[in-house]
Amino acid sequence: MPPLGKMILRRLLWVFPVAFGVVTMTFFMARVLNGDPTELYAPPEASDALRAEIRARLGLADPLPLQFVHYLWDLLRLDLGTSFTTGQSVASDLWDRLPATLELGLLGLSLGIVVGIPLGVLAAVHREHWPDFLVRGTTLSGMALPQFWVGLVLISVFFVDFGLLPGPVGRLPIGMALPPRVTGFLLVDTLLAGRPDLWWLALQQLILPAVTLGFSSAAPIARVTRSAMAEALQSDYVRTAIAMGHGRRAVWFRYSLRNALLPVITLIGGVAGHIFAGAVLLESIFAWPGLGQYALQAIERSDFAALQGFVIYASLLYVLAFLLVDLLYMLVDPRIRA
């Protein structure tokens, strides 16, 4: 369909101005908020001459527009500066940690979707009966309980009390070497390396943090699915489908769910952005070597370049998440294409 193709292209092109806006805001906010990063590099007893030299080396002596041009040029070359805690380039730090966050996030989000949507449908078709009350109660607690607390409870039950799952020590048990990086996802790379034993260990490490993420993302997904589905079930078009003789299942899954999915897709976009921008506290609890932990360290140590790099990554990730939301919308809802 050519109009659809054109719309998708137009939407894709919009990414560039939005991304430019994001990096521009990041630049100016860092300049406004961070004060003078020279203080972070210079020893307290440094002379004014040394400070000036540091400032010049950091490029801070240049006029602001020139600094901005340098910054953009560096960004284009994927140069996000150097983290002074790790001593490595921020880009390579982010690249090293990205798979840990992505693997956990993908698994957690998939769990949230696979559990949340059916629960929402179940509640909607049994509205004001016990399955509905059960789902609403559970999801309310899923939204009210802080994620880190759910993680701690799961650790204390499944690791401390019953010893069913390994402790929160990261992606593999302590002392285990990672397989060579191909995709960066341990569940894939371990198999590629011919190490099913490592695959099993990695999966066990993933279960608790992924379930924690899944629980807290399933809750809002189920609630939005429930209300959207309940609305669809009361619509004129569903009444028509019933009047024409369609069975209950066809009415639920073919004639209501697709209509109900629109607000759910939007929500999932937001949840995904949240998850992939690093579940900061969750990664800390599980000692997960992902981006959230990296960001937390950067904040604790005032690691200016690392934090700015993380903010750019997280913002662009949201841009990407909502790009996907919009593209999915075009596929699901023909009215948007017009």
Add this chain to the structure above:
Amino acid sequence: MSEALLEIEDYRGGFRTETGDFVPVLHGVSYRLKVGVMTAVVGESGSGKSLVALSVLGIQPPAFERTGGRILFRGTDLLGLDEKGLRAIRGAEISMVFQDARAALNPVFTVGRQLADVWQLHHGGGRKAAMGQAIEALRRVSIPEPERRARQYPHEFSGGMAQRAMIAMASLICQPALLILDEPTTGLDVTIQSDIMELIVELSRTRGLTTCLITHDLGVVAETCQEVVVMNAGRVVETGSAEAIFTTPRDLYTQRLLSASQLVEAA
């Protein structure tokens, strides 16, 4: 006296409010739809005429509670049927056209797909053959370029075109014995209203359909229907041939309704 296809006998019920009070809205409604005849059920909004019609298919609002009565279709009480029994009736034996056709069609499927789905449901066969039937049905209700229109979505249809598609679905695709039309022309332009009514009359005549037209528009009734049922405030106040109702209305409410409609036409 010709045989009745549908008999509504002393149908009663009401709504339970949030405070638990019961508000009766139907006070023993009885009327008959004769085979092959076009019957109008007239009355102002709130008279309960649509509620009775929705009850025939078991799609009345969930808050409605029946307190008595029977709805006999070919001698079987529809109110005694379970979900499976009702499904065998819906579409195949009795189908329905609703007021706002653009809202009554599903916004995320093409019009052709929706008609084809219903065809497959009642007549089986492959997707492609079903789509062929859908296009044929759209052509039969005078939708221009049916092949192209079948690929469009309801929001791309005008109100009148969407109602034609809805009528095609309910009559030609379902092929029922009884077609109920709930305010099928309300909200449409006057010229389009008469086109749609012509289509309905022509289809019921050529296909020998028993038709029940629910409307508040007496002008439409006079031109098209043989039998008239007048409802007011949850009761049937008068039934009879269209001629009798229009020339010698016995009930006071019917007389008021008639004079009111003439006032509207004069305005």
